[in-house]
Amino acid sequence: MADSAAEARIDQILVARALLGDDRRAFEQLVRRNQGMVRAQLRRLLQGDEAAADDLAQETFLLAWRKLGQFRSEARFSTWLHRIAYGCFLQACRTKSWAARHAQDDEMEHLPTPVQAMDLRLDLARAMRHLSTAEQTVLLHCAQLGLSHEEAAYVLAMPLGTVKTHATRGKAKLKTWLAAWHAAGEERIP
Template structure:
């Protein structure tokens, strides 16, 4: 059953099984997005994901199908993350200039850990735009709708974020680790 049909069932009948299906279909994408935003803090990302789906359930009647349900959830996730940042005054600063590059990850878990560590070097807007673009596969227009940033700013954050990651991985100390 597609998202629109499931949403209609939840709104019309309060069908909790339909909402559970929506959660199952979208939870991995939302959690992945939040893990990138939190720079790998899985506990915080999971707490935020739970909050996202609770908020989504409570405001499902206000969902307008102008954007996809996934975009709407990512928008709620982004706002929840920003609210949490404001509450905790936690800034994802990383001590040190560069993170050692870990060549040849042996598994997806290793790869995810490496990406999360690298993402700590990006500002929150860069991390957000890059994650939505590359990991969630969203268009620039969808990212604009989620973040309320101008299109040019979204494009700049994506380009700048990519360049920072390239610079980190290409840093001389990282090249030495790759060679050894």
């Protein structure tokens, strides 16, 4: 936790330097410190599409530079970036070309293969698709990206209680689905 607090202080100092002196090098350091986290979030939201994730990460940081003066330190800088990245993702989802391209990919993902039957990780991904969009999004941010419920509420612009409800319901559904997967696996073992 101390490391997290120290990291947040470093980000605040860099933000102040970028704002007070129009210091682009300070902002470049912020980008370097946070780009992996932003790309990871976007890759997960985009189901592994690295090219699209990189494009949206670049858009996220351009938008962050333009809006840096609006950062009020109400949340950690990284949480603020998560929010911007999620907004860029939602905007991309609204464009027809992006949605059409990924609709074809989703159809291909529903074809089961022997590897999918053997790999829990793929089964988890398949199970996630059975959750509501809100449950998927909350679990992505809380379980996979490690945000607290409060941070996820900020990023997703949802009430805290709603985030907690989606997290609880999503986890319960996954637990039930994966228990059935585990039971089926035990039946196959001689």
